[in-house]
Amino acid sequence: GAVVSQHPSRVICKSxxxxxxxxxxxxxxxxxxxxxxxxxxxSLMLMATSNEGSKATYEQGVEKDKxxxxxxxxxxxTLTVTSAHPxxxxxxxxxxxxxxxxxxxxxxxxxxxx
Amino acid sequence: EDQVTQxxxxxxxxxxxxxxxxxxxxxSGLRGLFWYRQDPGKGPEFLFTLYSAGEEKEKERxxxxxxxxxSFLHITAPKPEDSATYLCAVQAPRGGYNKLIFGAGTRLxxxx
Numbered sequence: 001g002a003v004v005s006q007h008p009s010r011v012i013c014k015s016x017x018x019x020x021x022x023x024x025x026x027x028x029x030x031x032x033x034x035x036x037x038x039x040x041x042x043s044l045m046l047m048a049t050s051n052e053g054s055k056a057t058y059e060q061g062v063e064k065d066k067x068x069x070x071x072x073x074x075x076x077x078t079l080t081v082t083s084a085h086p087x088x089x090x091x092x093x094x095x096x097x098x099x100x101x102x103x104x105x106x107x108x109x110x111x112x113x114x
Numbered sequence: 115e116d117q118v119t120q121x122x123x124x125x126x127x128x129x130x131x132x133x134x135x136x137x138x139x140x141x142s143g144l145r146g147l148f149w150y151r152q153d154p155g156k157g158p159e160f161l162f163t164l165y166s167a168g169e170e171k172e173k174e175r176x177x178x179x180x181x182x183x184x185s186f187l188h189i190t191a192p193k194p195e196d197s198a199t200y201l202c203a204v205q206a207p208r209g210g211y212n213k214l215i216f217g218a219g220t221r222l223x224x225x226x
Contacts, residue, residue, distance in 0.1 A: 043217065
């Protein structure tokens, strides 16, 4: 089946630094990708919708300048957490919509800010 | 307001004990209802998409059905490896894009 790959799967960074997470659709071209955040034992919270070649659409309450999203190609979207703080520690998951409309998720990335 | 409610929140079954998970939704402009399975510390794994009332889909021990107000995920003769959180999501156009709106999930534990 379709595969969406995220990298890195785990990352630890120091407070105040920036960290980038990549999301790739391996089997199909994805004009739309999504970024989610998930807290322990909670459901997925949509952060932003990423469209190839245009600016991302952020959900209410999500800081655009803190969570930078770039969708430079039809197979790659990146999420950069800028000036990370411990409260940004979380599980971040991306998804991509295939041409048939099915949405596949990546394996997720654990971010720990120390 | 868009709403997706899953019940029960948690379910414990004995191996072989069939049951159903419920997903109730209130959304305008439904563009599909998705079921995913999520294991701890992993991203959701796609199971099914249903588009119209009356539609059914099956995969191994799982069967998903859809009405105009809710969807059921039936699990027949479950095995311990079916233990996971099952997520339901509806897709609807919002702000020019199709978005997935998730329920809180049902945590299923199947014991031998």
